[in-house]
Amino acid sequence: MTTSLEMTLAAPASSTRHANPASVKWGRLLVHATMVLLCVIAVFPIYWMVASSFKAENEIFSLDLWPQSPSLDNYRFVLNQIPMLRMLANTTIVAGVTAALHVVTGLFAAYALVRWRFPFARVVYGLIALSWLVPFQVTMIPNYVLASKLGLLDTLAGLIIPHAAAAFAVLMLFQAMKSFPTEIIEAARMDGAGHWRILWDIITPNLRASLASLAILAFISAWNEYFWPLLLSRSIENSVVQIGLQMFMTQEGNLWGPLMAASTLASLPILLVYGVLQRQVIESFMKSGLR
Missing domain, CATH: 1.20.5 (Single alpha-helices involved in coiled-coils or other helix-helix interfaces)
Known part of the structure; x- marks a missing residue:
């Protein structure tokens, strides 16, 4: 046998x-x-x-893989028609601050839910998870009314504050926080460390991979946001690049050359982030389960 x-x-x-x-x-x-x-x-x-x-207007619909006479006219047209650089700066500020706020608020909330003992903790976690299932379009009008009363219309702060906290950030960091070894935290408490020191000196350095993944996903999501800036913005100077792209799509027809030039400029920062942080970007999508 x-x-x-x-x-x-x-x-x-x-x-x-x-x-x-x-x-x-x-x-x-x-x-x-x-x-x-x-x-x-x-x-x-x-x-x-x-x-x-780089194609001229009469070459846009040709099937040539490269324009016969490459030109920068579309880029000049875009930069002259809209404040593209200002919009790119606004979008970078909104996306960067939103990602930072997601990390901070998610870190605080996850630590409180995992390490603090308070009544109805599971109910609070369940409500946060349920709020993730509610589309932003449902809460967009109430947020708009509140932003209007607070004087946040047509401001970058108005684009950032409603996205300062996200249920996805809390849920993602909750799982990472929950898997953190309890013995290390108990040893730190025996040495006299408080919650603030435990969070920043012990837990946060060991969650850098999860925090980086969350920051990358939040940055990309805020960069691609369209509906909320469209509802809140009043002037093109305080708008974001996604609104600028729409200006080349009219009822009379689309300006395909300038639209492609503006889209290229809008894609460069994200492509740069992906080129520099390629491994972290892929890991962030794998950890979050997104595709």
């Missing part, structure tokens, strides 16, 4: 060792060819956007 079991366990290794090298080679080629095809499908729209931004 032992001999038959040993032969059974050794069979897969033997079959792998004696596999046909040609079939293994073709299998790898098929996998790599599929990956290359998927990469081309994913990257080609970005390439087409950039290439179209």
Whole structure:
């Protein structure tokens, strides 16, 4: 019986060792060819956007992969028609501050829910989880009325404050906080450390990966926000880049060349963030379960 079991366990290794090298080679080629095809499908729209931004108006609908006479006229038109650089700066400020506030408020709330003992803690956690299921479009009108009464219309603060706290941030950091070793926290308490020192000196340095993931996701989400700035903004100088893109889409027709140029400028910061923090961006989407 032992001999038959040993032969059974050794069979897969033997079959792998004696596999046909040609079939293994073709299998790898098929996998790599599929990956290359998927990469081309994913990257080609970005390439087409950039290439179209250099095309003249009469070349926009041509199928040439690169313009016959590349020109920067579309970029000049965009910079002359709208304050594109000002909008990019506004969007960067809104996205950066929103991401920072998500990290801070999520960290405080997660620590309180995990480490503090208070009545109805589970109910509070459940309400936070339920609020994540409510679309922002449902609360947009009440937020607008409140922002109007507080004098936050057409301000960057009005774009930031309603997004200062997010249920997603609390839930994401709650799981990371809950898995943190309790023994380390108890040892710090025995040494006389309070909640503030435990949070900032012990827990936060060990949650840098989760905090970085949350910051990246919050930054990208705030950068792509459209409905709330559209509702709150009154002047183009205090608006964001997503509103600027809409100005090249009119009832008479779309200005495809300038629109592609403006889209390229709007995509550069996000592409730069992805290029610098590629590994962290991928890990953030994997940890959050987003695609």
